[in-house]
Amino acid sequence: MFVPVVLAAYQLMPSRWRWAVLLSASIAFYAALRMPLLVVAWTFVVFTSYWLGGRIYDESNAIKKRTYLWAGVAAQIVILGSIKYLRPILRLIAPGFEIPTGGMNWVSTLGISYYTLQAVSYLADVYLGTAEPERHLGRFALYLGFFPKLLQGPIERAGDLLPQLRSLGSFNYPNVRSGALLFCWGLFKKVAVANRLAPFVTAVYHDPHGYNGISLIAATYMYALQILADFSGYTDMALGVALMFNIRLTENFKYPYFATSIADFWRRWHISFSRWILDYIFKPLQIEWRNARTIGVVGALMVTFLFSGLWHDVALTFMVWGLLHGAFLASSVMLKPWRERVYRKIGVANHPWRPAFQRIITFNLVAFAWIFFRARSIADSWYVVTHLFVGAATRISYATTVRGGLLGAILNGGSARDFAMLGIAMMVWFLGSTFRTTIKIQEQPIWLRWSMYYALILALVYLNAYDDVGFVYFQF
Amino acid sequence: MIKPDLKRVILQELKLDDWQIEDETLAAEIPGWDSLNHANVIFAVEKAFGVRFSNMEVLKLNKLGDLQRLLDSKLQ
Amino acid sequence: MMSDSSTSNFKKSPADAKHIVAKVVLFPLLLYGFVVLANTVFVHLVDWRAYQNPEERLLWDLDLPKTGLVILGDSVFSSSYVDSPTQTFSFLLQQSSGKEVFNGALQGADPPDYLNAAELLTSSGMKGATVVLDIMPNRFLEFNQVENPSGNQARRFERLLGHGSVSSLLAEIRRPLVILDPEILMNCLIRKKFYGVDPYRNRVWDKDGDLAHRRFQVFQQQIAFGSLRSFEWVGELNSLLRRNDDKLVIFVSPVNEALIDTYSSKEYAARCHVEFSKVHQSLLTYLDSQGIPYIDGSNQFEAEDFVDLVHVNAHGERRIAELIDRYVTGKSPVSASTHQYTQ
Numbered sequence: 001m002f003v004p005v006v007l008a009a010y011q012l013m014p015s016r017w018r019w020a021v022l023l024s025a026s027i028a029f030y031a032a033l034r035m036p037l038l039v040v041a042w043t044f045v046v047f048t049s050y051w052l053g054g055r056i057y058d059e060s061n062a063i064k065k066r067t068y069l070w071a072g073v074a075a076q077i078v079i080l081g082s083i084k085y086l087r088p089i090l091r092l093i094a095p096g097f098e099i100p101t102g103g104m105n106w107v108s109t110l111g112i113s114y115y116t117l118q119a120v121s122y123l124a125d126v127y128l129g130t131a132e133p134e135r136h137l138g139r140f141a142l143y144l145g146f147f148p149k150l151l152q153g154p155i156e157r158a159g160d161l162l163p164q165l166r167s168l169g170s171f172n173y174p175n176v177r178s179g180a181l182l183f184c185w186g187l188f189k190k191v192a193v194a195n196r197l198a199p200f201v202t203a204v205y206h207d208p209h210g211y212n213g214i215s216l217i218a219a220t221y222m223y224a225l226q227i228l229a230d231f232s233g234y235t236d237m238a239l240g241v242a243l244m245f246n247i248r249l250t251e252n253f254k255y256p257y258f259a260t261s262i263a264d265f266w267r268r269w270h271i272s273f274s275r276w277i278l279d280y281i282f283k284p285l286q287i288e289w290r291n292a293r294t295i296g297v298v299g300a301l302m303v304t305f306l307f308s309g310l311w312h313d314v315a316l317t318f319m320v321w322g323l324l325h326g327a328f329l330a331s332s333v334m335l336k337p338w339r340e341r342v343y344r345k346i347g348v349a350n351h352p353w354r355p356a357f358q359r360i361i362t363f364n365l366v367a368f369a370w371i372f373f374r375a376r377s378i379a380d381s382w383y384v385v386t387h388l389f390v391g392a393a394t395r396i397s398y399a400t401t402v403r404g405g406l407l408g409a410i411l412n413g414g415s416a417r418d419f420a421m422l423g424i425a426m427m428v429w430f431l432g433s434t435f436r437t438t439i440k441i442q443e444q445p446i447w448l449r450w451s452m453y454y455a456l457i458l459a460l461v462y463l464n465a466y467d468d469v470g471f472v473y474f475q476f
Numbered sequence: 477m478i479k480p481d482l483k484r485v486i487l488q489e490l491k492l493d494d495w496q497i498e499d500e501t502l503a504a505e506i507p508g509w510d511s512l513n514h515a516n517v518i519f520a521v522e523k524a525f526g527v528r529f530s531n532m533e534v535l536k537l538n539k540l541g542d543l544q545r546l547l548d549s550k551l552q
Numbered sequence: 553m554m555s556d557s558s559t560s561n562f563k564k565s566p567a568d569a570k571h572i573v574a575k576v577v578l579f580p581l582l583l584y585g586f587v588v589l590a591n592t593v594f595v596h597l598v599d600w601r602a603y604q605n606p607e608e609r610l611l612w613d614l615d616l617p618k619t620g621l622v623i624l625g626d627s628v629f630s631s632s633y634v635d636s637p638t639q640t641f642s643f644l645l646q647q648s649s650g651k652e653v654f655n656g657a658l659q660g661a662d663p664p665d666y667l668n669a670a671e672l673l674t675s676s677g678m679k680g681a682t683v684v685l686d687i688m689p690n691r692f693l694e695f696n697q698v699e700n701p702s703g704n705q706a707r708r709f710e711r712l713l714g715h716g717s718v719s720s721l722l723a724e725i726r727r728p729l730v731i732l733d734p735e736i737l738m739n740c741l742i743r744k745k746f747y748g749v750d751p752y753r754n755r756v757w758d759k760d761g762d763l764a765h766r767r768f769q770v771f772q773q774q775i776a777f778g779s780l781r782s783f784e785w786v787g788e789l790n791s792l793l794r795r796n797d798d799k800l801v802i803f804v805s806p807v808n809e810a811l812i813d814t815y816s817s818k819e820y821a822a823r824c825h826v827e828f829s830k831v832h833q834s835l836l837t838y839l840d841s842q843g844i845p846y847i848d849g850s851n852q853f854e855a856e857d858f859v860d861l862v863h864v865n866a867h868g869e870r871r872i873a874e875l876i877d878r879y880v881t882g883k884s885p886v887s888a889s890t891h892q893y894t895q
Contacts (some may be wrong), residue, residue, distance in 0.1 A: 128536055173572050263512060278511055287534045290515035297512060332511050417738060454583055462734045 005461070007244060010168075018168040019139050022245065026147035033110060041083050041112055046141045048075045049119040053133040053140075054124045065127060068446070072123040080116040085314050113311060114153040115144045117276055122158045124280055131158035139165050148241040152234050154250045154272035169246040174442060179243030181441070184456055185432060186236025192463035193429050194230035196422040197222050205374050205384075213389045220384070223374050224367045228256065229429065231270070255433075257366070260358040262328040265366055277304050298330040305329070312373075317381055321372040328365055425463045432456070478544050482521065499541030501538040525551060561591055591731040600730055603739040606631070606746055610656030610669060612727070615893075618678045620652035621645070621880065624669055625686035626804045629657035631869060633755060633859045635748035639866040644873035649880050657686070663785040664703035672713070674796040683793055684876060686803045688862045689831040689850075692783065694776040755868040757811055757858050764860035768815050771861060777827050783838045790844050802839055802846040803876065804832070807862060810855040847879050873887040 006025045010018055030039055039361055052072040059065045122143075125131035134140040204211050204219035211219070232253040242249045250272050259265035266274040282304040289296030302323065309322020343349040368385075373382035435441070441449060478497050487495060490508040503509045509517060518534055521527075521543070527550040537543055583753070604612065608740070623629055623642055625663040631640035638644075658665060658773070666685065673683075700706075714723035730736050738744075743851065757764035790800045812824045832850060839846050852875060857868030864872065 128532075130536075130538075263510070281516070282511065284531065284535060286511075286515045287518065287531050290519045293516065293519065297515060329512070421734070421738075450582070451580070453579070454586070457583065461732055462737075 007171075010245060014289055019136075019142050019165060022168075023138055023142045024144065026142065026145045026150060029147040030111065030145065030150060035110070037083070038110065038112060041079050042115060042145060045076060045079055045116055045119050046137075046144050048072060049122055049144070050134070050137055050140045053123055054135065056123065056126050057133045069123055069127045073120050076116040076119050080112055083112050111151045114155055115150070117273075117311075118144060118155045121155065121276055121280060125158050133345070134158070134162055143183070146242070148238040148246070148247075152155070152231075152238070154235065154238070154252045155272075155276050156249060156272070161247070164247050172246050176244045176245050178442065179245075181240070181453065181456075182243060183240030184453075184460065185436075186233040186238075186240060188432070188456060188460050188463075189229045189233030189236065189429060191465060192369050192425045192459065193422075194226050195465040196418070196425050197226035197229065199418070200422075201226055201374070205376065208375070208380050208384050208387075213387055216384050216388050219376075220367050220388075224257070224363070224370050225426070227370065227373075228253070255364050258359055259366075260355055261362055261364050262325060262332060262365060265362055266325075266329075272346060273308075277308055281307055286378045294334060297333050301329045301333070302326040316378045317372045317375055320378070320381070321369050324369045324372065328369075338353055421463060421465075425459075428459050428463065478540055481524075482544060482547060483524040485521055486517060489517050497540055499539065501540045502538075503540070521547065527551065528531070572856070585597045587729055587732065591729045594731045598740050600736055600740055603744050605739070606637075606655070606737065607658050608708070608712065608735075609654075609708065610658065612671075613654070614672055614676045614713075616654070617650070618652075618654055618673065618681050620681065621649070621654065621876075622673065622678065622681050622683045623653065623655040623657055623685075624666055624683055625657040625803075626661040626688075627657075627659040628688055628862055628864075629655070629686045629803075629872075630657065631655070631657075632752045633863055634869060635754045637747060639747075639754070639869055641869040641873040644870060645876055647879075648772075648877045650874065651880065658705050658708070660704045662699055662703050663789075664699075664701060665709075667785065667789055667792065667828065668703060668706070668709060670792050674792065678796065679799060680797045682799045682801060684801045684803055684847075685789070686805045687786070687835065688805045689828055689835060690771075690775070690862070691805060692781045692831050692835065693827065694778055694781060696774050696776060716876070734825055755859055756856055757808065757860050758814065758855075759814055764811060764858075765815055767860045768811060772816070772820075777823065780831060780834060783784040783835065786838065786844065787842050790842060795830045800844055801879065802844055803872075804835065804848045804850060805862060806849045806853040806857075806864075808853075808855065808858040808860065811858065811861055831875060845879075849875060 006021065010021045011024075027039070030042065051074075052068050056065055056068045056072070059068060105156055122131065126133050134143060139162070142165055143156070143158070146156075146161075149156065153222060200217050201223045204215055205223070210217060223252050235252040238252075239249050252271050252273075254268040254271065256265055256268040266278075282300050285300035285303055286297055289299055292299070303326075305322040306319060307322070307324030308325070309318040309320070312318045312321075340349065371384050372381045375384060437453070441452065444452075477499060478501075483511070485495050486497065486506070486509075490506065490513070492507065495506055497506065497532065503514065503517075518529065522529060525547060527547065529546060529550070533546055554682040596651075598862075629641075631642065634640055634647070640655070642653045657667060658669070661669075670683070710719075712723065716722035726732055746752070751763055755761075786802070787829075793800045807828055809825065813821050816824065836846070836848070849872070853864065853868060853871055857864050857871055859865050859868075
């Protein structure tokens with residue numbers, strides 16, 4: 001549909017104008033969402049950071065430099081805040097007060113959380129001297145608005161993306177092929193795995209009181225898988241499309257549930273975002289507070305992860321989620337000196353099973369935190385937390401038994417078929433991920449390659465689930 | 477060239493017996509020197525040599541050689 | 553990174569370009585070939601229609617010429633509570649009237665789904681057919697649940713017919729290849745039975761568990777006596793069909809009064825009867841005003857014909873077939889009786 005047309009146009013243009021093709025495609029893409037306010041906001045972000053980037057670099061006076069930087073950061077925060085957070089914040093502090101929204105709903109925040117952060121990173125990098133400002137307005141706009149990454153990231157660094165935009169190569173068949181394959185794989189994860197997990201998770205999390213502890217636990221684990229499939233699926237689609245234009249965006253996921261610690265988890269989950277909060281919030285705070293040693297680190301961690309929670313949404317549940325992760329990391333930091341000593345004493349420090357044990361613990365901590373991410377209110381999340389190990393079902397609401405999508409019904413054979421299809425989808429996911437790491441697809445003989453492509457296409461045809469769940473991370 | 481006294485402070489803070497530390501070495505390559513520990517190492521260096529780096533200077537550090545040069549500039 | 557300064561787009565030789573184009577063309581064709589082959593074998597070996605969800609027939613067989621009787625409706629006409637296809641009213645009707653009967657009723661359908669179905673049917677060539685639609689009177693009572701403006705079956709329509717130009721085209725290509733439909737495959741694999749499987753089997757409301765009672769309780773919770781919902785969609789449907797020389801006939805479906813009397817207090821039952829009577833009257837008045845013929849099924853059924861408040865069992869299916877047959881073969885005029893319930 002959209003992509004082949006753009007690819008063709010991209011090809012036909014002499015290389016000097018390729019950026020223009022991509023930029024107009026990106027603007028058209030954003031405009032197609034029919035939220036003109038967003039396009040206006042994006043334009044504003046582009047112009048302010050473009051201009052200020054140049055000023056920061058050219059200015060020699062240190063104080064003026066800093067002022068420009070903070071002006072730029074403030075501008076992005078204001079834009080982000082007013083578009084995204086005004087309504088939720090008002091709702092939080094003045095529940096009765098409704099501002100005229102003109103039909104805006106959650107759709108209205110698509111993308112803005114991502115490119116504003118990217119703009120801040122650009123300004124900071126110019127300020128710190130790790131990046132040179134982009135003088136070409138068109139290329140800069142493309143840097144911020146490149147359509148594969150426009151809506152849900154990854155958040156690109158100037159040093160990674162700008163050089164690529166400066167030398168936009170021509171049609172590279174291997175890249176188009178790999179890109180298309182990656183796109184299909186991401187699509188599979190989204191429509192076959194995440195969409196199939198969603199109804200089970202939704203059934204439970206929209207009515208937690210109707211389910212027993214086992215169901216709550218199962219639904220939470222399923223959500224952990226759902227959000228991974230969903231978001232990494234989207235990321236693969238974005239990276240795949242970008243690759244078709246010879247642009248390599250940053251990896252956002254690296255088998256996050258194999259992490260051996262929460263710190264490791266954040267090096268594998270939503271990598272572009274966690275690197276952003278690391279470099280632009282955590283590091284400066286940590287260095288500012290280094291005199292306070294461990295307390296300083298803890299403080300920096302809590303602030304950073306509070307920001308992370310709020311960035312996702314201004315709601316108590318997300319704040320708790322963020323603070324939980326902050327607390328996990330803080331306690332890890334505080335306990336570190338004793339932990340190693342204790343392990344060595346018990347003699348398990350180098351036990352071969354230790355990494356497996358760490359992974360299990362880490363996964364469960366992360367899954368626990370996801371409860372707050374998914375629950376629709378603090379009350380609900382508290383209910384889930386306190387009833388995880390409560391036994392038999394007390395009361396199952398009528399609506400859910402009729403719908404037949406709940407876990408209790410699975411155990412009674414109600415929607416066994418859906419569950420079976422989900423199982424198949426998950427096996428394909430597992431196999432596919434294994435293949436991706438162990439087999440270099442491009443190096444295989446053509447019959448094997450094509451068989452695998454066909455297998456993926458058929459998997460998409462057979463296992464896709466119609467659902468308008470949407471991308472989970474779209475709302476951020 | 478990383479001077480031996482700086483190297484000693486770093487190794488001590490990270491509780492390492494020995495490690496190859498050159499100009500081009502990155503902090504991430506040294507075991508135990510992760511982002512959570514970063515400020516501690518910087519602080520230890522500051523304390524050991526009685527200097528104080530500005531936040532900006534620390535944020536701009538890239539390789540170990542940068543740290544050595546920064547330290548030298550403060551000690552002059 | 554390769555940087556192209558010239559205007560030539562393929563730095564590769566023409567042979568390479570041809571190679572790529574050949575692959576790009578061959579790839580989908582080969583896949584299509586495989587699937588067509590597999591499909592042919594599958595259709596040859598397996599009687600997939602025997603395992604097809606009866607409700608999807610409307611969408612699968614959209615292209616079949618429809619010149620006889622077309623049944624549209626919701627669960628009342630879905631013939632769910634029988635033990636075999638030969639007990640459904642559409643089968644019986646086909647036998648007795650000698651006309652071809654196509655049942656396109658969809659469980660849980662709402663007016664938007666009817667309009668959707670009618671549009672699809674007319675645009676795929678249905679002309680000069682008689683469309684019989686069931687309307688249960690309580691459809692016009694106010695419910696606590698809001699109706700979905702796009703209907704309850706929108707997803708099913710989309711799944712089989714696509715939405716938007718690209719997906720419709722893909723759906724067109726896909727439809728003859730039944731092997732690509734996971735539902736069909738799965739159903740054939742597990743030899744799915746659609747009839748006679750609990751709770752969808754022949755049963756009588758007061759002699760078989762408490763399904764009817766539970767459903768009635770939900771009904772009581774959901775219903776809100778008072779104003780009536782709009783009849784407009786019926787007129788819309790009628791005009792739509794008229795435009796294609798098709799005739800709309802409404803089957804006013806019955807309500808199980810005995811159930812109401814049994815499961816509710818005297819006052820509530822009395823209230824129910826009055827309200828249903830009101831709806832019934834308004835509906836008939838509306839149909840008369842629009843010149844839409846109807847078959848009034850109320851009072852034509854006995855308590856043993858029902859599974860719950862509105863659905864019928866095998867016995868009831870025979871009665872439905874009888875009533876429609878009488879109308880179609882002209883043996884009885886349009887029934888205009890209304891029954892006044894004694895208070």
